[in-house]
Amino acid sequence: MKRAHKxxxxxMATTVLLGTVLSACTSETQTQPKTNDTPKTEPADAKSRxxxxxxxxxxxxxxxxxxxxxxxxxAGAMKELGINAELKPMPYEQQxxxxxxxxxEWDMTGWQMAARPERLDPDEFIYNLFHSSTAKDGYNFIGYxxxxxxxxxxxxxxxxxxxxxxxxxxxAQDIIANDVAYLFNVHPxxxxxxxxxxxxxxxxxxxxxxxxxxxxxxxxxxxxxxxKNMVLNSNDSVQALNPFxxxxxxxSWVTELIxxxxxxxxxxxxxxxxxxxxxxxxxxxQIEIKLRAGMKWHDGKPVTAEDVKFSYEAPLTGEVPxxxxxxxxxxxxxxxxxxTLEFTLKRPxxxxxxxxxxxxxxxxxxxxxxxxxxxxxxxxNAESYQEKTPIGSGPFKYENWKFKEEVVLSxxxxxxxxxxxxxxxxxxxxxxxxxxxxxxxxEINFLAVFPGDGQLLQQKVEAxxxxxxxxxxxxxxxxxxxxxxxxPFNDVAFRRALAASIDRDMMAQVVYKGxxxxxxxxxxxALSIWKNPNLKYPSGGVEExxxxxxxxxxxxxxxxxxxxxxxxxxELSK
Numbered sequence: 001m002k003r004a005h006k007x008x009x010x011x012m013a014t015t016v017l018l019g020t021v022l023s024a025c026t027s028e029t030q031t032q033p034k035t036n037d038t039p040k041t042e043p044a045d046a047k048s049r050x051x052x053x054x055x056x057x058x059x060x061x062x063x064x065x066x067x068x069x070x071x072x073x074x075a076g077a078m079k080e081l082g083i084n085a086e087l088k089p090m091p092y093e094q095q096x097x098x099x100x101x102x103x104x105e106w107d108m109t110g111w112q113m114a115a116r117p118e119r120l121d122p123d124e125f126i127y128n129l130f131h132s133s134t135a136k137d138g139y140n141f142i143g144y145x146x147x148x149x150x151x152x153x154x155x156x157x158x159x160x161x162x163x164x165x166x167x168x169x170x171x172a173q174d175i176i177a178n179d180v181a182y183l184f185n186v187h188p189x190x191x192x193x194x195x196x197x198x199x200x201x202x203x204x205x206x207x208x209x210x211x212x213x214x215x216x217x218x219x220x221x222x223x224x225x226x227x228k229n230m231v232l233n234s235n236d237s238v239q240a241l242n243p244f245x246x247x248x249x250x251x252s253w254v255t256e257l258i259x260x261x262x263x264x265x266x267x268x269x270x271x272x273x274x275x276x277x278x279x280x281x282x283x284x285x286q287i288e289i290k291l292r293a294g295m296k297w298h299d300g301k302p303v304t305a306e307d308v309k310f311s312y313e314a315p316l317t318g319e320v321p322x323x324x325x326x327x328x329x330x331x332x333x334x335x336x337x338x339x340t341l342e343f344t345l346k347r348p349x350x351x352x353x354x355x356x357x358x359x360x361x362x363x364x365x366x367x368x369x370x371x372x373x374x375x376x377x378x379x380x381n382a383e384s385y386q387e388k389t390p391i392g393s394g395p396f397k398y399e400n401w402k403f404k405e406e407v408v409l410s411x412x413x414x415x416x417x418x419x420x421x422x423x424x425x426x427x428x429x430x431x432x433x434x435x436x437x438x439x440x441x442x443e444i445n446f447l448a449v450f451p452g453d454g455q456l457l458q459q460k461v462e463a464x465x466x467x468x469x470x471x472x473x474x475x476x477x478x479x480x481x482x483x484x485x486x487x488p489f490n491d492v493a494f495r496r497a498l499a500a501s502i503d504r505d506m507m508a509q510v511v512y513k514g515x516x517x518x519x520x521x522x523x524x525x526a527l528s529i530w531k532n533p534n535l536k537y538p539s540g541g542v543e544e545x546x547x548x549x550x551x552x553x554x555x556x557x558x559x560x561x562x563x564x565x566x567x568x569x570x571e572l573s574k
Contacts, residue, residue: 005135008075008506013236015025015055019155021462022424024326026426031466041381042558043555043557043563043566045566046555046557046558046563048569048570049486049555049563049564049565049566049568049569049570050557050561050562050563050564050570051083051084051561051562051563051564051570052084052570052572053084053085053086054083054084054085054086054107054108055085055087055088055097055106055108056071056074056075056085056086056087056088056107056108056109056110056117057090057095057099057106057108057109057110058071058088058089058090058095058109058110058128059089059090059091059092059095059110059236060090060091060225060431061157062090062237063092063235063430063431063432063451064092064110064235064429064451065432065451066089066188066451066452066478066511066512067110067112067465067478068089068110069258069452069510069511070110070478070480070507070511071087071110071183071480072087073502073503073506073507073510074183074461074480074498074502074537075087075357076543077498077501077502077542078501079181079503080470080501080542080543081498081542081546081549081562082147082556082560082561082562083561083562084561087426088099088215089462090150090472091234091236091237092236092237093237093239095109095110096239096247099111099141099170099539100141101262101430103141103143103435103483103484103485104483104485106483106486107253107482107483107489108480108481108482108483109150109374109480109481110478110480110481111478111479111481112249112476112477112478112482113125113129113476113477113479113522114192114249114250114252114478115209115210115211115389115474115475115476116252116476117186117210117214117215117264117265117358118265118354118355118358118477119476120208120209120265120269120354120357120475120527121167121351121354121355122156122351122522122523122527122530123156123157123351123354123355124351124355124359125522125523126153126156126169126172126311126522127153127154127156127157127325127571128140128315128325129173129522130144130146130153130176130181131149131150131153131325132144132145132146132147132150132155133150133325134325135456137321137322137323138321138322138324139322139325140430141481142181142182142481142483142485143483143484143485144179144181144484145484146175146179148175149172149175149176149179149327152171152172153172153173153467154167154170155168156168156172156350157329157349157350157351158347158348158350159350160284160348160350162281165350167532169530170532171524171531171570172534172549173179173521173522173523173531173535174532174535175214176249176521176522177343177517177520177535177537178246178263179395179492179495180492180495180496180498180499180535180537180538181484182479182480182481183479183480183481183482183498183499184477184479184499184504184519184520184521184537185477185478185479185480185502185504185507185518185519186477186478186504186507186508186511186512186517186518186519187473187474187476187477187478187516187517187518187519187524187525187526188473188474188478188512188515188516189348189454189471189472189474189512189515189516189517190210190211190471190472190473191207191214191441191447191450191457191471191515192212192213192359192446192447192448192450192469192470192471192473193287193446193447193450193457193461193467193468193469193470194212194445194446194447194467194468194470195298195439195442195445195446195468196466196467196468197224197225197466198223198224198225198227198443199221199222199223199224199230200221200222200223200224200368200443201468202222203220203221203222203420204217204220204221204468204470205217205220205267206267206470206472207265207267207269207408208268208269208472208475208477208526209269209472209473209474209475209524209527210472211448211470211471211472212470213232213253213446215256215257215264215266215337215395216266216267217256218230218396218421218464219395219417219419219420219421219426220420221419221420221421222351223420223421224422225535227423227445228422228423229421229423229424229425230421230423230424230425230445230446230468231425231427231443231445231446232296232424232425232426232427232439232444232445232446232447232448233426233428233429233435233439233444233446233447233449234253234343234426234428234429234448234449235428235429235430235435235449235451236250236252236428236430237250237404237428238251238254238401238403238404238407238426238428238571239251240383241254241255241386241387241390241398241401241407242255242383242385242386242387242390243255243256243258243259243316243361243362243363243368243390243392244314244319244320244322244323244363244368244383244385245322245382245383246322246323246384250426251558253426253448254409254426255361256361256394256396257394257396257409257424258390258392258394258396258397258398258409259356259361259362259363259393259394260274260275260295260303260361260362260392260393260394260395261274261275261358261359261360261361261362261391262274262275262276262279262289262357262358262362263276263279263353263354264356264358264359265354265358265421267450271353271354271357271358274358275291275292275295275303275362275393276289276290276291276357277291277292277293278288278290278293279353279357282342283342284348285342285345285346285347285348286329286342286343286347287342287343288336288340288341288343288354289308289341289342289343289357290301290339290340291304291308291339291340291341292339292416293339293394294416296393297364297391297393298393298397298398298412299364299391299405301364301366303362303364303393304338304339305336305337305339305340305341306333306335306338306365307362307364307365308333308362309333309335309341309452310363310365310368310369311360311361311362311363311365312327312330312333312343312360313327313333314363314368314372314382315327315328315360316328317372317376317535318376318381319361319372319376319381319382320372320381320382320383321381322383322416323359323360323381326355326356326359326360327360329346329347329349329352329356330343330344330345330346331343331344331345331346332344332474340414341441343419361392362392362393363392364391364392367387367391368382371385393415393419394415395411395412395415395417395419396409396410396411396412396419396424397409397410397411397412399423402533404428405426405427405428406425406426406427407425407426408423408424408425409423409424409425410422410424411423411424417494423530426448427444428446432450432451432452433452434454434521435447435450436452436457436460437447438451439467440460440464440467442466453513454471454512454514454515455513455514455515467510471475471515472526473517473524473525473526474524475524475527476524477519477521477522477524478519479519482495482498486572487564487568487571487572488564490554493548493549493551493552493554494549494554495550496538496548497538497545497549497552498545499538499539499542500539500540500541500543500545500548501540501542501544501545503541504518504519504539505518520537521535521537534535549562552565553565553566
């Protein structure tokens with residue numbers, strides 16, 4: 001697997017105190033035996049069957065208090081099962097580097113799938129997260145492999161009838177729940193706050209599953225006073241501004257503004273032509289795309305059909321592995337004239353408009369063509385490349401990026417949909433309490449992320465004359481990923497026991513103060529049409545988890561430490 005170059009980052013030093021419910025959990029839990037669990041006699045080979053100390057990667061308290069607290073809760077449940085667990089807090093950039101590029105070297109990690117408009121169709125989660133073809137260098141970083149699941153994930157892609165496809169999506173969720181591919185936690189309620197004395201309330205746009213943090217708000221937000229800029233926060237660093245790199249959620253906030261796409265998901269959740277003037281289906285596998293006339297790249301050169309063709313063919317070169325799943329169904333792309341293309345698919349794909357035409361960033365061939373050719377001779381791929389001045393055709397132009405400080409974009413007034421604000425400024429504020437103070441005192445005017453106490457935030461807004469708060473159930477979800485490549489996580493019984501031991505209702509109430517819904521699927525309750533309401537995801541607490549382990553042959557030594565079933569030994573030294 002080609003590896004993207006990574007930048008080095010410092011640790012975030014500030015901390016946030018955990019609630020009293022979590023105060024008993026420590027960063028390293030040691031197994032303490034319970035009298036009723038201690039066997040009268042210990043297996044003779046107990047030492048060789050001990051399960052090693054398992055490491056849980058998590059972001060620090062200060063930047064992600066919810067993730068850190070969830071990690072503590074899970075470690076506490078593992079302790080009750082006789083499993084030693086060690087938390088390893090680290091900045092997101094380091095965590096992502098390990099999880100993405102060292103796929104056989106980690107045990108568990110906190111993770112989230114962020115709300116993005118193209119994820120309003122379930123295909124991206126159903127196919128890309130779990131299909132075996134994406135396990136090497138794609139989204140299936142956990143190494144999940146189930147041939148039965150692969151067939152269903154493939155079939156839903158080519159099923160045009162909505163009810164038939166819905167049944168397949170339901171079956172896919174059943175399999176993921178039964179296999180416990182992920183340790184699901186919650187679907188948070190997104191909490192956004194903006195200053196209504198800076199922006200006209202009627203110009204703030206809400207999307208299902210996305211809330212008001214979306215491109216339509218950024219385009220339509222109308223200043224009503226002297227402040228013409230939108231200033232918002234992030235709690236993690238931007239890793240790269242690269243149209244071919246799908247990295248952290250904050251990176252995607254920026255890239256979708258700099259680079260256009262053929263279609264975009266509108267506020268109702270439907271794909272609509274964007275850079276394309278029209279999208280016409282001639283057959284189930286032939287689509288004609290007509291581009292808007294007069295579009296220009298930010299360097300002044302015209303956007304052409306050649307650029308579009310290049311943008312969709314580049315992922316097939318092997319230099320853009322993250323985007324390959326979104327284009328591999330394309331058989332060929334023919335240019336009919338400078339503004340017209342015809343896409344021919346290998347087979348029908350029900351989600352093509354959402355998962356491909358609304359997903360890929362359009363890039364200038366005159367810039368990226370030579371870069372891709374050069375990378376073919378090197379071990380790195382396109383994910384590693386950072387333009388000095390990123391060039392797109394989108395509604396905002398790149399102006400400045402101070403690493404670990406801010407990203408500044410200016411309105412592209414020549415765009416066919418020009419923003420009403422003058423600048424879009426995202427400031428990195430890793431401390432949650434600091435971001436709350438800054439929205440109160442006006443240093444920022446849009447609180448775009450707040451992983452802290454929702455009740456406290458609500459109280460602050462209610463006490464303010466300037467602020468409005470909007471909440472919505474997240475299209476995305478938060479979970480802990482387990483590495484199926486490494487024992488004991490390659491055993492479905494072990495995974496089912498861990499899932500059963502996690503009290504997701506308590507997480508929603510204690511960690512999120514009720515601003516979350518317990519999760520059991522990759523499909524959010526916000527997408528009720530696709531969400532399977534009858535999943536039998538493991539639950540029941542620690543006692544049910546112990547029962548699952550016992551039935552699978554696991555035992556405990558005299559000290560209460562969990563042992564592999566007879567005949568199995570620890571296979572990893574670290």
